[in-house]
Amino acid sequence: MTVLRAHAEDEYAEELALLAKEDDRPRPPGWALSPWAVTTYVLGDGRRISPKYVGARRIVEVAVATLATDRALLLLGVPGTAKTWLSEHLAAAVSGDSTLLVQGTAGTAEEAVRYGWNYARLLAEGPSRDALTPSPVMRAMAEGRLARVEELTRMPSDVQDALITLLSEKTLPIPELNLEIQARQGFNLIATANDRDRGVNELSSALRRRFNTVVLPVPATAEEEVEIVSRRVAQLGRSLRLPETVTGAEEIRRVVTVFRELRAGATEDGRTKLKSPSATLSTAEAISVLTSGIALAAHFGDGVLRARDVAAGIVGAVVQEPAADRVAWREYLETVVRERPDWRDFYRACREVS
Template identity: 45%
Template sequence: MSDTPLRAPAEVKYAEELDWLESVDDAPKPFSWRLSPKMVRLFILGSERADGLDREIPQKWFGDRSFVERSIVTLASDRGLLLIGDPGTGKSWLAELLAAAICRNSTLVVQGTAGTTEDQITYSWNVAQVIAQGQSRDALIPSPIMTAMERGVIGRFEELTRATSDVQDALISILSEKYVSIPELDGDSGEATVFAQPGFSIIATANSRDRGVNDLSSALKRRFNFVRVPVVTNKRTEAEIVRFRTAELLRRHRIEVEVPPTLLDILLQSFADLRAVSANAASDDERLESALSTAEQIGVLEDAVLHSQFFGEKELGAHTLAGSLVGSLARRSPEDLAILNKFWHGVIEPRSEGEQGGPWRDFLDGGREAIATLS
């Protein structure tokens, strides 16, 4: 059995690169950080000739430099960092890269859901050990957040607004007081309180489309610095993100493939047109359920490449790409299928006409077949 994980965390994937950056980093570092703020930024955004390094550091997150810099400055203070934005804007990936660069551990994560409980951000008990020996620190099971506090590293909280108000309230004490009380233990033993060590902070993410699910209280908002991660609108930047992330995902299958620029343009243009259709829709019934995010484009492209590799002619074609797009976006039946069918007739069909329509014609046929199969 292979020892290689299906998805290695950033600190493992880029371990050699982080080791090298740490070896040449002589700038001041906050707390117990492994890299200085400038090197953290360089690790995430990539190096430039002006940095004067002996090797090139590739860019891993594509976005405005100011968002990364403000995130780093926040984590160097005593405030939490909340990355908020639409689905698929790279919030979680940015949080993982920040934690990997700062403390070489991005895996102390709590996933916010309606079922997340307070003990998942504080502590719970080993019931069998408590029955046998009573309550003690040895029988206590620390949460990822408490572990981050004890080690003085970064803890992460994904989808904060999906957690209930009780769970959110438990974070207020952690972020403001920087300790967790354990009332079940004897206060005189010195074990009844866990204090956060220097370097501890929390990176949380929140989906801006989840407003109204579990809104953050004013008290909790004051403990976070907000960094709003916008939707990528620059076509060139979006193409770089899709190409970079798809290539990374395909390496898990030992597949190295160059996506033809024409097909990448078709994918980007189709998503841009679908976003315009959704923006102009009069009601939710006329919008696709999909968020039409960059992350979903990556999923469509990965699916199409794998399909062509396993069942096609090895080389990705417009016909297969169209089938993957329809299959990924048609989540409601018949609503989404009706929207895609109208889009294919009103937008894709005109693009397929004329001398420049070659790949668009294959894309048109592939989409029609997929819609007919799902209808």
């Protein structure tokens, strides 16, 4: 049975195998590839290795170099800057396994980063190694792999602090069994966080010191963002088995332009100031809008992505808080979009759904 979304190490197994075969550079203990090969896997080589992340090479090099030290890596950025995507591919390239994942939420318990118990066995046999339920972090320590923690700042502060001993001592005490798990070479941790969402729990200074923080910026230029969106939309279309659709570069550029201008609060030429809506309007949301548009064009249109196929998705992405966001959107539509002669079809489509 074909899975909806394969793990990075499975989807790009051929590329990883090719790099491993040709990689003759020094590898840190426990790593499947050298830092140079990991960076090549993430950024691509323009020939046989496809780029997974489009951005400054130095950002990726710093992130990879951090993982080769005794400091954990914190990928920080606003929503939609590919933090999760990058962490998955780093884990796949370094450890060959991106599945040792803890998803941070307000309800995440300490057991998610330490260990829990199989209570049936615990009651029947008492505390024992067999009754222990290891967390993904504990498994990563025992196997010498990378663990991933998503949305670190959404976890309660006391759960966050459970990571301090793990990261500083590289040891997980299990007092109930009078033993400890010591991390094997190759173990490290990648966490992601953003400070734009509600419900954020600030990291303590003690925990923050255990991380090297790498900030992932939004795409610097419209061309860079268009490239990212185009690539991911094509990948998603293949994985979702959407019917073949003619995806116009013009519609992709329009969506990216709308999102960038509303995020920045000004038009690309800087001549018109705009009200920014409450929505994040990230690159990830642009990808979602276009993927939905392709599905509409394929199943209910003529197989060509047009303005009417993306209009509803854009309005839904922009207008998150009906009162204030609708005012900002209508102002943008009437003062900017309406005045662009080659955007008339886009203007009409957005007016219809607004």
